[in-house]
Amino acid sequence: MVCVRPSVREIGPMTVDYYGIDEELSEEERLVRDNVRRFVSDRILPDIGRHYQQGTFPVELIGEFGELGLLGANLKGYGCAGMGDVAYGLAMQELEWGDSGVRSFASVQGALCMYPIHAFGSEEQKERYLPGMARGEIIGCFGLTEPDFGSNPSGMITVAERLSGGGFRLNGTKRWITNGNLAHIAIVWAKLNGKVHGFLVPTDTPGFTARKIDDKFSLRASVTSELILEDVEVGDDALLPGVSGMRGPLSCLSQARYGICWGAIGAASSCYETALAYAKDRVQFRRPIAGYQLVQNKLVHMLSEITKAQWLTLRLGRLKEAGKVRPAQISLAKRNNVAQALEIARMARDVLGANGIMYEYPVGRHMMNLETVYTYEGTHDIHTLIVGQDITGLAAFE
Amino acid sequence: MKILVPVKRVADPDNANKVKVSDDGTKVTSDGLEWKMNPFDEWSLEAALRLTEDVSKKGMKGDDGKPLDRIGEVVLVSIGPKDAVQTIRQGLAMGAERGILVEAEDSSLDSHVVAQVLAAVAQKENPDIVFLGKQSADGDSNVAGTKLAEMLGWPLVNYATSIRTEPGSDTLTVTRALDGGVQTIEVKMPCVLTSTDRILHPESVKNGVTPEDHKYPESEGGRYASLKGIMAAKKKPLEETTLEALGVTPKRTEEYVKFALPPAREGKATVVESVDELVEKLHSEAKVL
Numbered sequence: 001m002v003c004v005r006p007s008v009r010e011i012g013p014m015t016v017d018y019y020g021i022d023e024e025l026s027e028e029e030r031l032v033r034d035n036v037r038r039f040v041s042d043r044i045l046p047d048i049g050r051h052y053q054q055g056t057f058p059v060e061l062i063g064e065f066g067e068l069g070l071l072g073a074n075l076k077g078y079g080c081a082g083m084g085d086v087a088y089g090l091a092m093q094e095l096e097w098g099d100s101g102v103r104s105f106a107s108v109q110g111a112l113c114m115y116p117i118h119a120f121g122s123e124e125q126k127e128r129y130l131p132g133m134a135r136g137e138i139i140g141c142f143g144l145t146e147p148d149f150g151s152n153p154s155g156m157i158t159v160a161e162r163l164s165g166g167g168f169r170l171n172g173t174k175r176w177i178t179n180g181n182l183a184h185i186a187i188v189w190a191k192l193n194g195k196v197h198g199f200l201v202p203t204d205t206p207g208f209t210a211r212k213i214d215d216k217f218s219l220r221a222s223v224t225s226e227l228i229l230e231d232v233e234v235g236d237d238a239l240l241p242g243v244s245g246m247r248g249p250l251s252c253l254s255q256a257r258y259g260i261c262w263g264a265i266g267a268a269s270s271c272y273e274t275a276l277a278y279a280k281d282r283v284q285f286r287r288p289i290a291g292y293q294l295v296q297n298k299l300v301h302m303l304s305e306i307t308k309a310q311w312l313t314l315r316l317g318r319l320k321e322a323g324k325v326r327p328a329q330i331s332l333a334k335r336n337n338v339a340q341a342l343e344i345a346r347m348a349r350d351v352l353g354a355n356g357i358m359y360e361y362p363v364g365r366h367m368m369n370l371e372t373v374y375t376y377e378g379t380h381d382i383h384t385l386i387v388g389q390d391i392t393g394l395a396a397f398e
Numbered sequence: 399m400k401i402l403v404p405v406k407r408v409a410d411p412d413n414a415n416k417v418k419v420s421d422d423g424t425k426v427t428s429d430g431l432e433w434k435m436n437p438f439d440e441w442s443l444e445a446a447l448r449l450t451e452d453v454s455k456k457g458m459k460g461d462d463g464k465p466l467d468r469i470g471e472v473v474l475v476s477i478g479p480k481d482a483v484q485t486i487r488q489g490l491a492m493g494a495e496r497g498i499l500v501e502a503e504d505s506s507l508d509s510h511v512v513a514q515v516l517a518a519v520a521q522k523e524n525p526d527i528v529f530l531g532k533q534s535a536d537g538d539s540n541v542a543g544t545k546l547a548e549m550l551g552w553p554l555v556n557y558a559t560s561i562r563t564e565p566g567s568d569t570l571t572v573t574r575a576l577d578g579g580v581q582t583i584e585v586k587m588p589c590v591l592t593s594t595d596r597i598l599h600p601e602s603v604k605n606g607v608t609p610e611d612h613k614y615p616e617s618e619g620g621r622y623a624s625l626k627g628i629m630a631a632k633k634k635p636l637e638e639t640t641l642e643a644l645g646v647t648p649k650r651t652e653e654y655v656k657f658a659l660p661p662a663r664e665g666k667a668t669v670v671e672s673v674d675e676l677v678e679k680l681h682s683e684a685k686v687l
Contacts, residue, residue, distance in 0.1 A: 027483070028628055031631075081629055
């Protein structure tokens, strides 16, 4: 009888944990991290390079995301897993350890689409959409950004007007919309009598068009679209009744940015793990390059920044679980973690030399992805100004 | 159908370079090790979950809130220190109904004592099947299942590659892979089983309830614990007991005399001038020719 040894893949590699942060996590949180990592290792990593090259999202895995409970994982009820915020964050970290595009899918579905329905929707809207969205059968997209209104979303020109016979008519254009061409339902933010409101627009409504944006060199394993709304008519039940004004979309962004804080650690960890293994293996001038001071300086910088980000973000998660987190605190972590992850990715690319630009290794893909993450969901500079305003009381962007 | 699945925690093989031996060489020190469910146990757990579910009712719940896809009971048992609970939780999160932790120091156990404890738990629980991993990935002894069957006086089928049964039947049809062929065995329950990785094949387990044409996904291990499963696992019953409470007087049959790590590899390269010199060195120094 042949003894079959379990493969490394089956068990899953270990995570970067220099300070034993594992001991600060609950049993449930560790189980979430380990199971999601195994899923990413088995199901996402083998094919993600090909998807990135071809510019496609792995749609075949959406059902499995739903089965695992990754969609809207920190929401309660309506078929959602009801995880704590740290467990949810660890799931996002592991997804982005695979690819930022995959984590983006889960962030948009859960934090930008399911969250506003959960927080501001009517009971009827919640029952109609949330269970199917949690299963991955109904896909959502979030239409806030416009071609001319990125960092300044409150300037949006998409408008809604009330129809005399009931319902609303929407007109406008949204751009840089993740999942736009995959979505069955779009959350469109539009001005109704000068005030921002959210509308649930089925994407098969006449006058609604999604155009896929293909010519991008980042986040290629993710669908990015432009949404065009020309006299799109929806019923009264399309309006999200629970919120008006910029608080609506901004509260969604806080949820999504929180997930990005964790995700960036995942991408950075993948780059560090790859660079460390490569440096120990790659021999130049008769010894491994890991033995040279310049390379060690890079590896230690990476580990140091990852370790700091882990503790910063764990504390942020505990604040969120306690209901005490302020949006500016999320901004500080998003700003820090993504900037550091991007620098780590560039350093890892450097350590890998020419191999760093090959699809064979994940670092080039992470590096290109993180350029997007650096800019979306509030650019690095905007987050600087949010924290700046928070500590000085003076808004620099108005 | 009720299935008892023993699950052992083993040191994560990926972390194997952290395994250390105590200075006197009498034991493996566990400081700083990461633990995982023994993969062989995970295969048997996956098969046990397949035997006790109806995938056509997946995700459906009855009026009492209980999942309708579960048509039997899987009980996990682990023997070890308190933090072995995490291994049981992983199994509960995958779908098992409840768990039993028999507290004991790892150093006080050998295969015989493990079989004694499992026999005591089996006599208390009266399962239809005790479904073990064929061996543990650390000790590799490969005897606990066999000893257990002997102690219970139950039939044993080792290295199962497929299992078929029908609702209400007291018989399992189990196949085993032999060199150059397949052996089919009919075994009456209660019985003891162990499995190989072929039990994970998409169509290896048929329980007569899950639709006959259902194919499980290809996998090298058991199913992933879903986030909902992890949440549900927190509320599942987990009983803690001891050898004394089970009435087990441990009778060790083995003493571990010495552990040694493999010798460090010497990375020495010699440049040879000719093929003749190479052959000569392979013969006289490496002694491989």
